[in-house]
Amino acid sequence: MALVKLQTQNFRNLSSAPVTFSPSFNLLYGENGSGKTSVLEAIGYLGLGRSFRVSRHQAVVSHGERQFTVFGGLDRGPDGEAETNANGIAHRVGISRDVVQKETVLRVDGEGVRSLSALAMHLPVSVIDPGVFDIVAGGPGKRRQFLDWAVFHVEPSFASVWQQCQRVTSQRNQTLRNGRLDEGLLRVWDTQYAALSERISAARRKTFDQFKAAFEKLVHEVDVGWTQGLKLEFYPGWDIGQSLVDVLASHREQERRMGHTLYGPNRADIRLKFQGRPVSETFSRGQQKTLVILMKIAQGMVLSDLGKQVTFLLDDINAELDVGHRAMLARKLQALRCQVFITSIEHPEPDVLWPTDHAPEYRMFHVEHGKLTVE
Numbered sequence: 001m002a003l004v005k006l007q008t009q010n011f012r013n014l015s016s017a018p019v020t021f022s023p024s025f026n027l028l029y030g031e032n033g034s035g036k037t038s039v040l041e042a043i044g045y046l047g048l049g050r051s052f053r054v055s056r057h058q059a060v061v062s063h064g065e066r067q068f069t070v071f072g073g074l075d076r077g078p079d080g081e082a083e084t085n086a087n088g089i090a091h092r093v094g095i096s097r098d099v100v101q102k103e104t105v106l107r108v109d110g111e112g113v114r115s116l117s118a119l120a121m122h123l124p125v126s127v128i129d130p131g132v133f134d135i136v137a138g139g140p141g142k143r144r145q146f147l148d149w150a151v152f153h154v155e156p157s158f159a160s161v162w163q164q165c166q167r168v169t170s171q172r173n174q175t176l177r178n179g180r181l182d183e184g185l186l187r188v189w190d191t192q193y194a195a196l197s198e199r200i201s202a203a204r205r206k207t208f209d210q211f212k213a214a215f216e217k218l219v220h221e222v223d224v225g226w227t228q229g230l231k232l233e234f235y236p237g238w239d240i241g242q243s244l245v246d247v248l249a250s251h252r253e254q255e256r257r258m259g260h261t262l263y264g265p266n267r268a269d270i271r272l273k274f275q276g277r278p279v280s281e282t283f284s285r286g287q288q289k290t291l292v293i294l295m296k297i298a299q300g301m302v303l304s305d306l307g308k309q310v311t312f313l314l315d316d317i318n319a320e321l322d323v324g325h326r327a328m329l330a331r332k333l334q335a336l337r338c339q340v341f342i343t344s345i346e347h348p349e350p351d352v353l354w355p356t357d358h359a360p361e362y363r364m365f366h367v368e369h370g371k372l373t374v375e
Contacts, residue, residue: 001074001075001076001077002075002311002339003021006019006021006039006043007019008071010065012038014035014370015372021341023075024340025363026341026364027364028365029343029364029367030366030368031368032345036316043072044125046095047123052313057099058099061097067097067100068097068099071094072092073089074089074092075089077307078309091108092108093107117159117160120152125312125313126310128292129315130319136292144269147211148204150302153303153308154203154206154306161196165200168189168192172193176258176261190248190249193244204236208270214298214299214305217301226283226287229275233273235268235269237265237266251263289320304338312338314340315343316345327352331354
């Protein structure tokens with residue numbers, strides 16, 4: 001499904017007027033501070049339940065207001081699986097946040113839902129902005145987040161199992177921090193933690209294998225010679241030569257000193273190596289950017305094979321990618337029938353993104369003072 005209608009209230013500097021988008025490509029341009037990224041941020045709230053720019057909800061509510069709302073209308077998807085109303089809307093999704101009371105209201109088709117997963121499952125949103133390149137150069141947490149986004153959309157039960165594991169981990173950490181270690185209680189938490197960890201790891205490995213197959217197929221289609229010798233490996237967070245229960249027992253004193261869990265899915269990683277060394281040490285900045293773009297496209301390929309349409313948010317990629325890489329990215333996303341939003345300061349040039357006669361259907365918007373005007 002694609003987001004074809006967006007309306008916000010008290011969200012940064014955006015106008016409250018509804019906007020209709022293309023289910024294919026949407027090109028947004030305007031000066032710095034005009035509201036381009038805020039549009040993508042609002043869309044991100046519908047697919048992620050949060051901002052991809054800041055960690056605090058208070059940062060996005062308009063000055064002097066206490067509550068913001070983001071509403072979206074989704075179409076029935078490229079294959080027309082869902083029925084639509086007279087306006088072509090198959091599903092309505094919305095999120096509202098009162099930053100004073102710290103209360104969030106989520107709605108799908110007019111009905112209240114309790115979990116963000118119930119909202120996010122309808123609109124898979126993938127962000128490509130300057131910060132995304134930390135997937136390669138940053139720590140394992142960035143790569144776990146990258147992998148778990150795909151696992152969430154591939155394995156419906158993943159979110160629930162992950163939440164259960166987080167609660168058990170919290171209880172286990174509390175026991176580790178107690179002045180007097182209760183070994184019997186800790187063994188109980190170990191057993192529960194290990195069982196949930198195995199389920200999380202199995203889901204991650206299954207999705208990683210699908211992602212790796214898509215990635216390997218992709219690199220054979222593009223002219224990137226330095227991918228020879230590149231290896232992607234999934235590390236679950238502990239030595240799989242032992243059961244997790246045994247690993248925890250053998251490192252009991254170490255975890256007690258640290259006061260928290262050191263082994264398990266909270267330490268998982270996608271290890272990226274070139275000729276045996278981490279790519280963060282061997283690849284140039286340009287190569288790292290290209291690698292992340294290929295990884296993002298491969299993610300989209302996995303979901304596309306499952307019949308899911310991804311909405312890609314490409315924020316100011318002109319500053320990060322050269323013309324050739326921007327065109328490659330646009331062509332691949334077009335082939336996947338993704339919905340794409342691209343922002344830029346300069347007036348977009350569709351002939352540069354699609355230098356052939358096969359340009360997709362697109363809409364172009366000029367953004368000024370938070371208002372979108374169709375061109």
